[in-house]
Amino acid sequence: MAGRRAGVADLRGPGFLNPPVRLSPSDLKAALQREAHALGFDAIGFTTPDATSEAGKHFLEFIASGGHGDMDWLAASPERRVDPRGLWPDVRSVIMLGVNYGPDDDPLDILARRSRGAISVYAQGDDYHDLIKKRLKSLARWLVAITGDEVKVFVDTAAVMEKPLAQAAHLGWQGKHTNLVSREFGSWLFLGAIYTTLELPRDAAELDHCGSCRACLDICPTAAFPAPYKLDARRCISYLTIENKGPIPREFRKAIGNRIYGCDDCLAVCPWNKFAQAGREQKLAARDALRAPALAELTRLDDAAFRALFTKSPVKRIGRDRFLRNVLIAIGNSGEASLAGEARRLLDDASPLVRGAAVWALSQLIARDAFAALASRADGEPDVTVQQEWRAAAAS
Template identity: 60%
Template sequence: MTIAKSDVISRAINEGFSLARITRPDAVPDVPDRLQAFLDAGYHGQMGWLAERTHWRSNPAALWPEARSILMLAEVYTPDGDPLHNLAHPDTGNISVYARHKDYHDLVKKRLKRVARWMVEQTGCEVKVFVDTAPVPEKALGQAAGLGWQGKHTNLVSRDLGNWFFIGSIFTTLDFDPDPPEVDHCGSCRACLDICPTDAFPAPYQLDARRCISYLTIEHKGPIDENLRRGLGNRIYGCDDCLAACPWNKFAKDARDIRYAAREDLKAPKLAELVQLDDAGFRARFSGSPIKRIGRDRFVRNVLYAIGNSGDPAFQPLIEPLMRDADPTVVDAACWARGEIDNTRPKITGIDAVRSISDRRD
């Protein structure tokens, strides 16, 4: 039995996805050269897994040779307020919007599986689902399918959704006519490049992850380069600056799943509370959150950098015990925070790196 392409798209939308398009596994021939240039420049930092299985990461057709079509899906998680608001309040920590609620991997994958199961039931086809969990060039495939284009910040941007959305994919043995790819609509805009606090973009459409706050606060193990710490401000998990600056967000749609609404305790968490978390407290507080995967030590490291950037002497009693912590990276961060607060230099609290999104669009 066969099904129409329009029926598959309708099913995906009915299941909660905001946008659905189809491409083919061989639709991204430029990915191998782009990936190799990224790796050769060392932009991947400690993310050694990016240099592994490059034959799959470069070529979706090699990942599963039987696949004939790929259904690319966008799931919106648009914030309901200014995602940069906390940067002007140095006693709080700023958490990336996508991590202020339940782990998106679980939510998106369950939705993907429902669509995929329906496809199998209707046709007996074979399917594989992916959401940021396999060597799949999702952003390139998203552009090839017409979901959006890779903006100058390297993330996918949609004329219909802005850039606040997750990407999922369903590889299938069904053979559908592909949708046309999206073209670049960034024009001369540099908003996402200019707002970056750590100059992580060597050029438009290029990202040096070693300077990216999202990479530094999530993927990077050990102490962060002292030359970059002050640029972190009070960003303790991820960074939304380049996404928030994009003018195409004026077309952003509200999230369709209420589970993407920010948890109250993660909207503007107090650094004074977070810095005192032990391992058990950390696990309890971030149960079900993507934050949990970086562990207590790396998280407290980030919090200490934010405390150092606050310049607030009131944090001194909370820093002192961590200067004797069991984790050497935490000790290093605590000593640095103590030194920054004791130092008389002006501090970067976060507000210096922020302009309102409305100003950015003018």
């Protein structure tokens, strides 16, 4: 079929029975909504590829400011990100979809349990990229079977501005914390996109409903928001514990607390979360082992055990060494002298990243004279960054 004509479907079934009946664009849109909900999507909206021009300007300003830190992939080929047609010139409509992942309890409660690690809600289950992409592909296949038009699917792995497109498609609005906020699901929506050569009726863009609220800005432990709607990723705990490949900057270590992968503070405090109950039946399940893991147990992970624990999890992507770096920062913040032995054992770890974090953690948990007695270990340390950790800890 021609890419801009209405779809063809059989109204006696889910689009695959005979005889085929031509659907108007509005009927096809309604059929897409039904199929999306049947596949487990909680939200669906429609927009056009020219809907993100203003957001594209803000993105380019963000890159120019260096606020993306070491996330070089964000700055690569920006023309492909600021306009969907830069990624695929033939796209005529963008279908945005959301899946609710609202938690059962308050994600901030674990921050008081200092001997336990706080893993961001989205990473407590299977990798959402895999889960959402399967659903997107199913919906895309359904659409292709009906219309014959071309499609492409994306889940946070290509140059797609999901949040501005989601706002243009009426799924929610970008809040002051720069994440999408939904009136139905609060700050807890995974997003995916289907680009298509079809022309479908677009939805009205969602309005901003943040008002005078500053809860997400004020709760940020590292003051990562220089202004409402602006994020300096270099100060964000999610960036520091996930994207950052080197040592955690000393100025942020105390503020990280026991957050060992990501940070939910600005999401969890959003007042719109009170409506997130609406999609609970569709939420993605968290694993019990990742809800509040004991820091002491996590320090025992070798590479094989790390991979086994985090199989199918997004945490697996940062690798064992970066993860143990985060765990050791949390141990240093725990105030638990009983964890000092775990930190001391990791002074001999094969990874300089882990050894350096172990030095800092130990310096926070044992008496100054006891730490000074260990300082001679720095003389035999082959890594410059770990040597710097010994000197900085001894001087503090």
